[in-house]
Amino acid sequence: MELIKSGSNINFVGKMKMAFILSFAMIIISIASVILHGGLNYGIDFAGGALVQIKFHQEPSIDSVRSAFKNIGLENSIIQSFGPNEVVVRAAESSTDPKGLTGRIDDALTTAFAKGSYEIRRVEVVGPKVGKDLTRKAILAIVFSWIGMLIYIAWRFEFRYAVGGILALVHDVIITIGAFSILNKEFDLTIIAALLTIIGYSINDTIVVFDRIRENTRKNIKQSLGDTINMSVNQTLSRTILTALTVFIVVVVLFFFGGAVIHDFAFALLVGVVVGTYSSIFIASPIILVWEKIRPNIKRKK
Amino acid sequence: MLKSIKIRAALACIVLIAGLFFLTPSLMSSLPDLWQKYLPKDKIHLGLDLQGGMHLVLEVDTDKATESAMERTSNDLKEALMDKKVRFRHIERTKNNTISLELPDSASRAAFEKVMKDHYPDIETTTSQIRDGNETVSLKLKEKKINEIKKLTIEQSLETIRNRVDQFGISEPEIIPQGEDRIVIQLPGIKDTTRAKNLIGKTALLEFKLVDEEHSLDDALRGNVPDGSVIANENRLDRQSGRRTNIPILLKNKTLLTGGYLESAQVKIGDRFGEPYVGIKFNTQGAKDFDRITGENVKKRLAIVLDGIVHSAPVIQERISGGEAQITGSFTMDEAKDLAIVLRAGALPAPVHILEERTVGPSLGQDSIDKGLWSTIIGGILVMIFMIVYYKFSGVVANVALIMNMIVILGTLAAFRATLTLPGIAGIVLTIGMAVDANVLIFERIREELRAGKTPRAAIETGYSRAFLTILDTNVTTLIAALFLFGFGTGPVKGFAVTLSIGIVVSMFTAIFVTRIIFDHFVWDRKIQTVSI
Secondary structure: OOOOOOOOOOOOHHHHHHHHHHHHHHHHHHHHHHHHOOOOOEOHHHHOEEEEEEEEOOOOOHHHHHHHOHHHOOOOOEEEEOOOOEEEEEEEHHHOOOOOHHHHHHHHHHHHOOOOOEEEEEEEEEOHHHHHHHHHHHHHHHHHHHHHHHHHHHHHOOHHHHHHHHHHHHHHHHHHHHHHHHOOOOEOHHHHHHHHHHHHHHHHHHHHHHHHHHHHHHHOOOOOHHHHHHHHHHHHHHHHHHHHHHHHHHHHHHHHHOOHHHHHHHHHHHHHHHHHHHHHHHHHHHHHHHHHHHOHHHHHHO | OHHHHHHHHHHHHHHHHHHHHHHHHHHOOOOOHHHHHHOOOOOOEEOHHHHOEEEEEEEEOHHHHHHHHHHHHHHHHHHHHHHOOOOOEEEEEEHHHEEEEEEOOHHHHHHHHHHHHHHOOOEEEEEEEEEOOEEEEEEEEOHHHHHHHHHHHHHHHHHHHHHHHHHHOOOOOEEEEEOOOEEEEEEEOOOOHHHHHHHHHOOOOEEEEEEOOOOOHHHHHOOOOOOOEEEEEEEEEOOOOOOEEEEEEEEEOOOOEEHHHEEEEEEEEOOOOOOEEEEEEEOHHHHHHHHHHHHHOOOOEEEEEEOOEEEEOOEOOOOOOOOEEEEOOOOOHHHHHHHHHHHHHOOOOOOEEEEEEEEEOHHHHHHHHHHHHHHHHHHHHHHHHHHHHHHHHHHHHHHHHHHHHHHHHHHHHHHOOOEEOHHHHHHHHHHHHHHHHHHHHHHHHHHHHHHOOOOHHHHHHHHHHHHHHHHHHHHHHHHHHHHHHHHHOOHHHHHHHHHHHHHHHHHHHHHHHHHHHHHHHHHHHHOOOOOOO
């Protein structure tokens, strides 16, 4: 069976301008969304605060839960349903005294609902100090992973390949974050894990194409770089799409069957797989070409 | 060539068997005795998010520890100077953890310097000003000493918390230091989290102080706290209403005896109301001091203070020899038990604050395991169907590698006692998708070579050798990402990095090495003309 007929010859480099415009627009929209929302919707990992997940035996109304929390000063916290019969309460750092929070919530619920008709399944309290720490570490992890890859690719290939690869990664990360911002989804530690996975996946994809470009450049010295890139992307296209498909399949499974706890994580991966595959084809390789046009003298010196 | 295939096949079998070997305890709940003797006993270690439990990050207030060290030094110095008849004025603890004092003349200055040099090597002079022959000296602890105190404080805190947790009876707790002044505590399977937090977080500084009966409490409450006294709260429980109230009480500042001299603490039941109290027994030194203190203060009230709260302040009826006393108060049975534990385990050298708390109930953990398992199975089956439909027989070969990959990943997790978390399961599911990538790369390349007119044998040869470098490069970059994730991640996220990394490394083995053996076997033995790919 073949998805992509062999000998396909799609002019990807020719669509470079369109792709750049599209990507540029998506990046602008992403950044604008983050600014308009006044920053990301940080989860308690980064912002500090408390999260309590409660499972009821019967579907509770959000209002009844909210009124139950009135007496303990949590009525202004975010209360969302979270899977069948479950709710998640998120309280901001300032409105809660973390000490004894579980006890207070337990008391309030016992008063409003009968004891035994609910179960507190998860409690997370993160102080502001830890939040700051985690934010710093998360940013460092992402930036360092970029630098690490830049060095590796520059060593294994050439510096201009590294530039193309890393810019594509920055592109992927910004757009995935943008998707979270536009949908106002909560941004927490697991999303950082997802971003790093996307980085890993996308660079993986990019390198397969780079590898082929390197091989073809050696084979056909006379061919223009644009043609070589086109040829290489076409030759690897079948593999790119196949792998994207298998990864997409498992991520969709995680999204639907993985449970509420990793739902957003799977969502980030869904976005990332699509964007990462797109960027390997339309962004990473053409950047090598652009780099070549901007600084042709470097290559001639070599 | 045939020999090489056999050797490689044997190697692959050894790896597979090793994987199964370490995995058996996790897969089967009960094993025959004979098996148990030879098989490893460790199951795959589940993270707190899967088995339920509590994760705490504590911050030890090491500044408080240096402050109290300074406090002690200050009192000590005062006595030493008086002892040596050195003239001084206005000794006091000032801001920034320093001691300041005034020396009126040069003779006392020389004497002071000698005392400092001989007895206080850890203290240095920060500033000194001479005005009208009067020298004002400011002293502080040396940086080295401060660091030493901080380090010791963390060590003692760890030890104390370990003791408390052990006595509370939690299986497989994990208590480890993190960074400079933090302690991470993992308590799997714990139910009463509030109680555990109280037990761990309590400083448990037990002090005996006299009640100041010479001065008026009302006067003190109006702001005229007499020198050498302090207002504290006494906690009382009204047995009828069950309500607790705090009543102010005036205490002498000086601590006569601390919990540091305790030998044991036990819960006992009172005769009159059957209410629980804690019976304490001092060690030899403590018993001697207690004997002296009670002897000197008959008919006075002695307050038993725990972390600044007065639990009771009984009148000393007579001299108490033998070193036994009781802490009554208004305890529930659990409170009395926990108080006995913390007194036995000793006080924390400095207060601790809970920075982070994550608790997962056991039912949520089980839910996550179920969902993770189903995701893995469904994801695995879908990918395998896809591979067979797309690559026919070669797809089957890739699937064999995939199954082996799963077994070896899980076996490795068990063998190295790595922790499996929910994101870790997600990592395994993701590995399924990414592991077949190596085979896709190889197969696509073989197809290309076949199209170019090569024989099956040559096509397979070229396909593998050409794809190998690509696979290596792609996997190393993914590993770089996983490595940074591991370096910065905490708990569950770290678990994700672990399974992803293991998955990538193992997939290099299964997807390249193992599938190659199968292909070589068919190509060499039967001299086939076509490849089902």
